[in-house]
Amino acid sequence: MKDKKIIIIGGGASGLIAADFLSQKYEVHIFEKGKTVGRKFLVAGNGGFNLTNQATDAELLAHYSPTPILHAALQQFGTEDTRKYFAGLGIPTFIGSSGRVFPERGFKPIEVLQALKNRLLENGxxxxxxxxFIGFDADMKPLIRNEEETLTPFADKYLFALGGASWSVTGSDGTWLDFFSQKDIKTVPFQASNCGLNVNWSENFKERHAGKPLKNIAVTCGNKTVKGEGLITEYGLEGNAIYPIIPEVRAALNRGKEALLYFDFKTQNTESQLFNKIEGRLLIPKNYAFSFKLSKSQIALIKEYSTKDEYLDCEKFIGKIKRTTVKVESLRPIEEAISTVGGIDISEVNDDFSLRQFPHLFVLGEMLDWDAPTGGFLLQGCFSSAVYSANSLL
Ligand SMILES: Cc1cc2nc3c(=O)[nH]c(=O)nc-3n(C[C@H](O)[C@H](O)[C@H](O)COP(=O)(O)OP(=O)(O)OC[C@H]3O[C@@H](n4cnc5c(N)ncnc54)[C@H](O)[C@@H]3O)c2cc1C
Known part of the structure; x- marks a missing residue:
């Protein structure tokens, strides 16, 4: 007989894994506003389902900001622990390209979620x-509304795992933010992260190149450079070389500054090596693609951001291969973003993710104001914060 009761509000990745650990010792109840749990988890599964990443230790911690948010949690329950945890649920994983960890082929996202749900049901x-959840009463107990009435269900501790504010169709709409700020808990407005960027492409460029990849590039914004692949879209840019520099782009835009991206289309070569490749001959544009092994879209992008003189002059063109500057107009809307920053300010939480002012309340996962790139780091951050706070209660 479990004599203490815990209520978890929000049935996403963070809430579900916290429930599993806590149910070893406590009577656990999950309150979820939707008709089902784990809807964003399933959406994540529709693309490449990165449950975590292979990075460990300092390499893992370096992906999370602001430092040292989540560090203790990531050290206690890291990426290898996530893989072991899912293996324990009957979901083996493998390390795919660029260190991302996926469920073994043949395991559909719905089966991964079902395995987690089955475990919780077995644990009672x-x-x-x-x-x-619609706010707090005078004693800081959560008010819960169902179809008939408003309740103040009793528990010894309450864990909130309400998610961020993108993909509202999954239930994560961020409307809970005011309930916390009304109680003088510092909150931060939501902003998009891991999102696309709006760029003013010319009509001609858009028409011919939207949907085309930019492979093996490096993109720099501020002090950060990321290697990977970009994707040209109707509105601008997406891709794994873009998402990790969003914090720098967002910071520049928030300061009212120009957000500039510097593209390097030949990361393996210096300018002089590129010049040597053509053995000192000065090429005409017709030969650029072949001689420098650039795709049509790369050449078109360089052309889009060059003067006529820069484009026609082979030496200057080589300079552009190594540094083409693209101005970002804005971030894509928050609703489309893979994740959001904002939510509960991290200065409001103790190490175990309980609220400093109300230590019977805990906040987990994406609803806390931290940031990480795609590649499995988002779910890992959610799992780590949830397990860490669950362990603190165990
Ligand atoms: C398209 C897409 C692809 C992604 N791919 C990946 C990936 O491959 N790898 C990765 O690591 N991450 C990925 N993510 C991010 C990852 O899915 C999220 O970071 C993670 O699911 C957040 O978990 P969470 O438990 O904190 O919140 P959520 O999963 O958002 O869960 C929050 C829950 O709280 C409920 N809720 C909200 N408000 C209330 C309320 N007032 N009362 C009661 N319940 C409420 C919601 O209905 C929801 O069920 C992806 C996200 C998207 C959108």
Whole structure:
């Protein structure tokens, strides 16, 4: 008989894994406003489902900002622990390209979620669907509204795992932010992260190159350079070389400054090596693609951001291969973003993710104001914060 009770509000990745650990010792109830749990987890599974990443130790911690948010949690429950955890649920994983960790081929996202749900059911966790958190009473107990009434369900501790504010169709709409700020808990407005960028392409460029990849490039913004692949879209840019520099782009835009991206299309070569490649001959544009092994889209992008003189002059063109500057107009809308920053300010939480002012309340996962790139680091951050706070209660 479990004599203490925990209520988890929000049935996403963070809430579900916290429920598993806590149910070893506590009576656990999940209150979820939707008709089902794990909807964003399933959306994540629709693309490449990165459950975590192979990075460990300092390499892992370096992906999270602001430093040292989540560090203790990531050290206690790291990427290898996530892989072991899912293996324990019957979901083996493998390390794919660029260190991303996926469920073994053949395991669909819905099966991964079902394995997690089955575990919780075996452990006696109770699910309360269509139960929405709508604020706090005078004693800082959560108010929960279902289809008939408003409740103040008793528990010894309450864990919030309400998610961020993108893909609202999954239930993560961020409307809970005011309930915390009304109680003088510092919150930060949501902003998009891991999102696309709006760029003013010319009509001609857009028409011919939207949908084309920019392979093996490096993109620099501020002090950060990221190697990978970009994708040209109707509105601008996406891709794994773009998402990690969003914090720098966002910071520049928030300061009212120009957000400039510097593209390097030949990361393996210096300018003089490129010049040597053509053995001192000065080429005409017709030969650029072949001689420098550039794609049509790369050449078109360089042309889009060059003067006529720069484009026609082979030496100057080589300079542009190594540094083409593209101005970002804005971030794509928050609703489309893979993740958001903002939520509960990290200065409000103790090490175990309980609120400093109200230590019977805990906040986990994406609803806290931290940032990480795609590649499995988002779910890992959610799992680590959830397990760390669960362990502190165990
Ligand atoms: C398209 C896409 C692809 C992604 N791919 C990956 C990936 O491959 N790898 C990776 O690591 N991450 C990925 N992510 C990010 C990852 O899915 C999220 O960071 C993670 O799911 C957040 O988990 P969470 O538990 O904190 O919040 P969520 O999963 O968002 O769960 C929050 C839950 O709280 C509920 N809720 C909200 N408000 C209330 C309320 N007032 N009352 C009651 N319940 C409420 C919601 O209905 C929801 O069920 C992806 C995200 C998207 C959108």
């Amino acid at each position: 966790v109770s699910f309360h669907f269509k139960h929405e």
